[in-house]
Amino acid sequence: xxxxxxxxxxxxxxxxGMMVMVVIGQSIVFLxxxxxxxxxxxxxxxxxxxxxxAAAYTAFGxxxxxxxxxIVLMDTLGAPTAWMRLLDIGAAHTELVSSTLGAxxxxxxxxxxxxxxxxxxxxxxxxxxxxxxxMIVTLLVTPKMEGAISTLxxxxxxxxxxxxxxGAGLGLFSYLLSNQLVSGKPGNVTAAVAAAVAFLLxxxxxxKFPRLREFSLGIAMMAGIFAAQAML
Amino acid sequence: MTPNEIFLKKxxxxxxxxxxxxxxxxxxxxxxxxLGLGVKPPIDDIGKIxxxxxxxxxxxxxxxxxxxxxLLGTSGSYVTWLSGSGAEIKTPASNMAQKAVGVEQGTPQxxxxxxxxxxxxxxxxxxxxxxxxxxxxxxxxxxPVFVTKSFGFLLPAVFAAVVINMAKGNLDLCxxxxxxATLTMYVxxxxxxxxxxxxxxxxxxxxxxxxxxxxxxxxxxxKEQLENVVIESNVK
Numbered sequence: 105x106x107x108x109x110x111x112x113x114x115x116x117x118x119x120x121g122m123m124v125m126v127v128i129g130q131s132i133v134f135l136x137x138x139x140x141x142x143x144x145x146x147x148x149x150x151x152x153x154x155x156x157x158a159a160a161y162t163a164f165g166x167x168x169x170x171x172x173x174x175i176v177l178m179d180t181l182g183a184p185t186a187w188m189r190l191l192d193i194g195a196a197h198t199e200l201v202s203s204t205l206g207a208x209x210x211x212x213x214x215x216x217x218x219x220x221x222x223x224x225x226x227x228x229x230x231x232x233x234x235x236x237x238x239m240i241v242t243l244l245v246t247p248k249m250e251g252a253i254s255t256l257x258x259x260x261x262x263x264x265x266x267x268x269x270x271g272a273g274l275g276l277f278s279y280l281l282s283n284q285l286v287s288g289k290p291g292n293v294t295a296a297v298a299a300a301v302a303f304l305l306x307x308x309x310x311x312k313f314p315r316l317r318e319f320s321l322g323i324a325m326m327a328g329i330f331a332a333q334a335m336l
Numbered sequence: 337m338t339p340n341e342i343f344l345k346k347x348x349x350x351x352x353x354x355x356x357x358x359x360x361x362x363x364x365x366x367x368x369x370x371l372g373l374g375v376k377p378p379i380d381d382i383g384k385i386x387x388x389x390x391x392x393x394x395x396x397x398x399x400x401x402x403x404x405x406x407l408l409g410t411s412g413s414y415v416t417w418l419s420g421s422g423a424e425i426k427t428p429a430s431n432m433a434q435k436a437v438g439v440e441q442g443t444p445q446x447x448x449x450x451x452x453x454x455x456x457x458x459x460x461x462x463x464x465x466x467x468x469x470x471x472x473x474x475x476x477x478x479x480p481v482f483v484t485k486s487f488g489f490l491l492p493a494v495f496a497a498v499v500i501n502m503a504k505g506n507l508d509l510c511x512x513x514x515x516x517a518t519l520t521m522y523v524x525x526x527x528x529x530x531x532x533x534x535x536x537x538x539x540x541x542x543x544x545x546x547x548x549x550x551x552x553x554x555x556x557x558x559k560e561q562l563e564n565v566v567i568e569s570n571v572k
Contacts, residue, residue, distance in 0.1 A: 110373070119368035123361040127419045128462060130354035131455035134411050137346050138451040144339035145444045151437045155452040158436035159429035163457035166424045167464040169490040174468055185365060187469045191462060192362065193420040202389055209384050210377070225375045228366040229382055234389045235362050237397035242417035243355045247348045249405045249413070253442075267509075267547035269406040269442075270502070274510055275543020276403050277499045278517035279536050280423055284492035286522045295489035296496035303497040318436045321428055321497050328493025333486035 107221050111182030120188035127191055158318035165325045170196035180214055181227065193235045206230025291332035299328025340444035344410055347451070351414030358418045395533035403540050407431075409442070411451040419458050424491065428498050429457035435501065509550050513543045 110116065142152050170190055177186035177196065181203060189199040204214045206227040212218040214227070257265045284292045303324035310316040337345075370376035377385065401417055407427050408416055416422040431441075433453025439445040468475070503510030517539045524535045 115368060115372060116365065119364040122364045123358065124462070126354060126357045126361045127458060130350070130358075130418055131415060131458040133350050133354070134347070134415060134451050135455040137343070137350060138411070138448045138455070141339060141343040141346075142448050145343075145448050147437070147439075147445055147448060151449070152452055154436050155433035155449045156456045159433040159453035159456040160460050162432040162453075163425050163429045163460040164464065166421070166428065166490060166494055167457075167461040169424060169487060171464075171468045171487070174465065178469065183469055187465065188365070190465050191419060192358070193417055195420060195424070198393075201392070205388050205392065206385050209381055209388065221369070221373070221375050222377075225366065225369045226377050226381065226385065228369060229377055230385045230389055232363045232366050233382075233386050234393055236359055237390065237393055238401065238417045239355050239359050239362070241397045242401045242413060243352060243359075245401055246351060246405070246410060246413045246417075249402070250344055250410050253406065261551075264548070264551045266442075267506075267551045268544045269547070270506055271509060271513065271547025271550070272403065272540050272544040273407050274499065274502055274506070274513045275517065275540040275546075276407070276536070277423070277427075277495055277502060278510075278514045278543065279521070279539040281492065281495035281499055281514065282518040282521040282539075284495060285518055286525050288525075289488075291489055292492040296492040299493035300496040300500050303500045307500075318432065320435075321432050321494075321501070324497040325490065325493045328496065329486040329489040330482075332489040332493070333482055 107224070108182070110221060111224060112184065116182060116184045120184035123188050123192050154318070161319050162321045165322050176200070180219070181224065185228070185231075189231055193238050194231065198234070199231055202230045202234040203227035291336050294335050295328040295332035298331035299324045302327035338444075340447065343444070343448065347411040347414065347447075351411065355414060355418060395537075399533065399537055399540075403536075406442070408454065409447050409450050411447070412454040415451075415454045415458060419461070421461065424494055425457050425461060426454050428494060428501075429453045431498065431501050506550070509546055512546050513539075516542060516546070 139149075139152055142149070174186055174190055174196065177189065177199065181189075190196055194202070200214075204227075206229055207214050207219060207223045209230075210223045210226040212220075212223045253265070253269075281296060285296060303320060306316060306320040306324060310320060366376070376382075400422070401413060404416065404422050404427070405413055408422065408430060412426060412430055416426045419426075430450040430453040433456070434441055434446050434449050437445075437449050439449050441450070499510060499514060520535060520539055520542075524530055524532070
């Protein structure tokens, strides 16, 4: 079997499908647990479905984001690996970087003609080792985080904890946003400003039309990307 | 135990089991190549790959799950660090689910709704990515060029909208942090190239510091208001 046939073989689909099954299975179990806990927290079934709808509308646009890079990954690493790695931890560009780093240890470049099955195995190890890092840290720190935050809230002023946490969260997303703003890519600033203005306007409108809230991020995002593309 | 404590304990159990399964499944393609086809890097090279990967991503492995925790909560963290896209998909989905229902982040209700939001976003991503894997290569050329080119602006648009959403009640704090972050990143990119992981950590910590400054400033204001009330009532 040649290289392309192996990386797109049914056995490879099966090997990659296991991670996808864990990802989907985890969300099904969490969703069931949340639906079960909802009435005890004073939330109705209607609230749960409203949350699902809002999240679905919001996630749809950003989920389309990596489709262009998906085509590159499919062409280089095969459809099963591209599918698995875009559905598990590690952004599309992170997977590209780690698979490139792995292949370079073997001494070849990801998009070169010399990229063979052995080089592919180097890339597979690199992506797996990278993803393992996040999962192990999460496994170790997450059970302690809720306790740490609640101890902090009990020992200090809750308003202080709320402001520290809001500041840190805004810091993280301001970093991500500013990284885009200073990248020098024409249109990025327009996209950000148009999306921010649209989101603020939708916020005012949703006071009168509450159903609008579910769509607001999706609409704001489309306003941003189309405005940027139109202004180019 | 309160219902919230029971729910959190359950989330930790589900999250721990599924993450262990995830770590195993993550190696399946590499294992298939090794055990099925006899193709694998020598152990020395696996060590080299690990060193290179760890030196590139170690700080992200440690800082990201901790910095995202207040935004994602317990269940959201387990889902995000198995399925990825914390900034682009999971946090916005969690945020908007809570906003649509009208619950606050960090409250017991907020935790349940965030769990529903984050889990739903995984299904949506699965449908979108799987559809594109099978049909995307035929579909993408059919979309208008204007639309496919506009996908390139998704990240600044999503991040800007999320920042505004997170700013509710703290627009002053938000403006200060965005300006500070933009200046820092401008210096990092164009003047003095310190490492990106340092920039992330520095801006997050300064964001928390700005939150502290706002706390101190508004605390004094609250005190002044209280004193004015006391003085006014004494005068009366």
